[in-house]
Amino acid sequence: MTASSAPGKIILFGEHAVVYGRPALAVPVTQVSARVEVAAARHPGIRIESDEVGLHSDLTDLPPCQPLRSAVEAVFHALEITPLPSLDIRISSTIPVAAGLGSGAAVSVALIRALSSYLGAALGTEQVNTLCYEIEKIHHGTPSGVDNTVISYARPVFFIRGQPLETFNVQSPFSLIIANTGIPALTKESVGDVRQLWQADSPRWEKVFDRVGEIVRQARQAIETGDWPALGPLMDANHRLLQEMTVSSPELDRLARAARAAGAGGAKLSGGGRGGNLIALVSPETQANVNAALLAAGAIQTIITTVT
Ligand code: PMV
Numbered sequence: 366m367t368a369s370s371a372p373g374k375i376i377l378f379g380e381h382a383v384v385y386g387r388p389a390l391a392v393p394v395t396q397v398s399a400r401v402e403v404a405a406a407r408h409p410g411i412r413i414e415s416d417e418v419g420l421h422s423d424l425t426d427l428p429p430c431q432p433l434r435s436a437v438e439a440v441f442h443a444l445e446i447t448p449l450p451s452l453d454i455r456i457s458s459t460i461p462v463a464a465g466l467g468s469g470a471a472v473s474v475a476l477i478r479a480l481s482s483y484l485g486a487a488l489g490t491e492q493v494n495t496l497c498y499e500i501e502k503i504h505h506g507t508p509s510g511v512d513n514t515v516i517s518y519a520r521p522v523f524f525i526r527g528q529p530l531e532t533f534n535v536q537s538p539f540s541l542i543i544a545n546t547g548i549p550a551l552t553k554e555s556v557g558d559v560r561q562l563w564q565a566d567s568p569r570w571e572k573v574f575d576r577v578g579e580i581v582r583q584a585r586q587a588i589e590t591g592d593w594p595a596l597g598p599l600m601d602a603n604h605r606l607l608q609e610m611t612v613s614s615p616e617l618d619r620l621a622r623a624a625r626a627a628g629a630g631g632a633k634l635s636g637g638g639r640g641g642n643l644i645a646l647v648s649p650e651t652q653a654n655v656n657a658a659l660l661a662a663g664a665i666q667t668i669i670t671t672v673t
Contacts, residue, residue: 366404369479373397373460374467374515375543375635375644375670377596378603379524379581381559381610383509385571387578388525390533390585391515392672394543399458399471403483406451411437415456432503436473439496440480443488454480461666463549465636470512473500493517506553507560521672523585536591538673541644542624542656546616547665548640555612555637562610570610577606588672597630597646604633612638620645620662627651627658 372393379389406412411424413433420433427434433456441449456476460468477496481488488496497513511524523531563570580603587595604621607613613634620643621632628651635644643664647655656667 366402367479367483368402369475370398370400371471371474371516372519373471378584379577382574382577383511385574386526387574388523388581389511390581391511392521393519394670396668396670397460399460399475401475401479402455403479404453406453409451411452413454417458430503432500436476436500440477444484444486461545464545465641467512467516469504470497470516473497474516490517533585535588535673538671539593540647540671542647543668544620544643544659544664545666546640550640552637555639559610573606594630600631600633607634614639617643620659623658623662624655627655629655
């Protein structure tokens, strides 16, 4: 049996504008992860089991474009393996689904790694990243590639679409609370809606994306110089621009207000928006208060993570 795990992720700054060539900062979240086990099977064919999503199916019974099927077939194709061996693939994950934590990309990365290792030809990180990006296209339509990159490399990334990987140093660790609204939201839809806005008035939205890009660069500098308290106002400013892009929601805005009122340095939605997660910047002194306030304001789950 061969197993592989991949972490969740959050986008710290720059979601949506990153689709239009601006930078984004994203970090792995190791408190949650996806795990895939691959083992030889006695039955013929390839069986995929995932209790979390209630999937118990033969590979060939899944629709041709189903992401898990596509990931398995992509690995066989990349390794030029035929005929297909008989396998049991077991998937488990603690990453909330459709919440902006990269659950789909983490499952793909763990699956591609576990399967290629099992087949005796472990793929390198960049190959895993490239295959995962192809699968992300099925999930999201026109993904920027930030999710698969941060999860494949499991390191903080300064990501610009189509450019080589750039990681960054975290001079002094800082903590965030990730608060789940409990509202599943499809990134594909919010990305599509932003595209419609952009198509209707691209000069206006290019300026908004430029402002996001400036915030991302300032945030990177603050993180690299250890000035993490400066991130709070930058998070608030990024959230306002995401509101302007119509990708926030009353629930996200309520959580953001509650976090700030309880002492968070700043707060913003993270990921596609409309639901999913909010992130709030906390210190050791404010952490407990902010956590309680987020739960009281309706968060169904919180994760406290330290960015290092
Ligand atoms: O919803 P998530 O966490 O997968 O993040 C999507 C990030 C976007 O910038 C909205 C889309 C993208 O492809 O980068």
